[in-house]
Amino acid sequence: MAEFFQKRGKRHDDDMLGSAVNFLLANARLVLGVGGAAVLGIATLAVKRLIDRAASSQDEDDAKADATSLEDSWKELSLLKAPPRPQPRPSLAAPSQPVLLPVPSLFAPEGPAGADPQSSPQLASPGLLCLTFQEKLLAFERDHVSIPVSHVALAKQLAGDIALELQAYLRSKFSELPFGVLVPGGPLYDGLQAGAADDVRLLVPLVLEPGLWSLVPGMDTVARDPRCWAVRRTQLEFCPRGSSPWDRFLVGGYLSSRVLLELFRKVLAASINWPVIGSLLGCLIWPSVASEELLLEVQHERLELTVAVLLAITGASAEDRLLVAWPLEGPAGNLWLQDLYPAEAARLRALDGCEVGTRRRLLLLLCRVCRGHPALRQLSRGHLTQVVLRLGEEEVDWAEEALGERFLQAVELLIGSLERASLPCHFNPGVNLFASLCQEEIDNLGYVLYLGLQAPEGLL
Incomplete structure (x- = not known):
């Protein structure tokens, strides 16, 4: 019983x-x-x-x-399907009190032994805000993308002062070479810099004589490189070699970017007294010897700045193209790389027009996310700009309320491009911007982005 x-x-x-x-x-x-x-x-x-x-x-x-x-x-439990991708909803100008869920996580870390459950921080304090991905993206933009106005102004001032000092040195040391006015610029000046005012482009224009030089597409040279152009010396029967001050940099009848890069690397690293110039400007300046590019590192008490010195072809022969000396490998070593940044920035401005600038904001968010993620840093501004331009041409909703959806759409486009190992250039479809990545790098990037698409908050 x-x-x-x-x-x-x-x-x-x-x-x-x-x-x-x-x-x-x-x-x-x-x-x-x-x-x-x-x-x-x-x-x-x-x-x-x-x-x-x-x-x-x-x-x-x-x-x-x-x-x-x-x-x-x-x-x-482990086989449960992941929840579907959250759909962004429009953010309100004056959001109401958010809904709070005081539900403890199943995987929350344990507290100290003998602790009172009622005094647990997860239960005593308000629960996490139930924000949409759109709202989280806007918060990320506010906290990690925006740059203080004072930092932007200081970076521009330092870059302008360095440009004046370098201009004065070139005119005194190479008075026979017709350099144009050195102009600092780049994303920081166009409102396309994200996170920190730490990057400036300084163009050093080479003024070529009209009629003595012509451009040859890279595909018509032995390099067969669609990204590049050769600068050929012409009119040698009427103006023999030596008539132009730039003839001293010829290799095989072409103006060599490699020879000019070697000259300027020596100038920046050994000839200019940067410690004295830095003391006058209230900062430290030193050339980056580890990089093949011409870089100047600037350290101020309020910020750190990298100035990229770019030797550029300008004048009537350039036909609105900007060609820069770049450390290229193999047969393309003496060619000039076509710099697409000015065209990209101009196209973004034209697409946004008088709207709220959602395309520009999308690019800034993508740049900041990839820069802050160790596995995504190989995706450069050039890659991300091309993705935004391809999306920007589509007749879809580009209001601020659609920013979260456009972000996820850009991630999907990147994943699809990585699957094909192909990202065609917006201005020259014959150029594959993923050509420099190996298969392992492409697989790693695609895997991280795929995980990010399943849980996009993890990218922020």
Whole structure:
């Protein structure tokens, strides 16, 4: 009889616990949705079975069966499908009080032993804000993309002063070479710099004599490189070699970017007294000897700045193209790389027009995300600009409320391009901007972006 009442009491307890579980799950569906309730249900079932095992003695066969059932429960938990990608909703100008969910995480770290559950920070303080991805993206933009106006002004001032000092040195040291006016510029000057005012382009124009030089497409040279152009010396029968001051930099009848780069690298690294100039400007300046590019590192008490010195071809022969000396490898070593940044910036401005500048803001967000993610830093501004331009040409909603959706669309476009290992240039489809990446790099980038597409908040 005692055994009968013991079993009956156990069944009563099981019924009570089962009713509690059902009540918990019924309310969980209202708060967490179906997916969240499923996770909580499996976890609750697992805890219930652990309590049953601790409260009653079972024979060896029953224990094995219970352990197998518990393992199956956690397998079901691991096989649950990830929730669908959240759809951004329009952010309100004056948002109402957000809904708070004081539901503790199943995977929250344990507190100290003996701590009162009621005093737990997760329960005592308000729960996390239930923000949409659009709202999180705008918060990320505010906290990590915007640059203080004072930093922008200081960076421009330092870059302008360095340009004047370098201009004065070139005119005194190379008075026979017709350099144009050195002009600092780049994304910082066009409102396309994200996160920090730490990057400036300084163009050093080479003024070529009209009629003595012509441009040859890179595909028509032995390099067969569509990104580049050769600068050929012409009219040698009327103006023999030596008539132009730039003839001293000829290699095989072409103006060599490699020879000019070597000259300027020596000038920046050994000839100019940067410590004295830096003391006059209130900062430290030193050339970057580790990079093949011509870079000047500037350290001020309020910011750090990198000035990229770019030797550029200008004049009537350039035909609105900007050609820069760049450290290229192989047969293209003496060619000039076509710099597409001015055309990209102009096209972005034209596409945004009188709108709120959503395309520009999308580019800034992508640049900041990739720059802050160690696995995505190989995606340069050039790559991301091309993605934004391709999306920007489409007749879709580019209002501020659609910024989150456009961000996810850009990630999808990047993943598709990485799958094909091809990102055609917007201005020259024959140029594949992913050509310099190896297969392993492409696979790594695609994998990280794919995970980010499933949980986009993880990219921020």
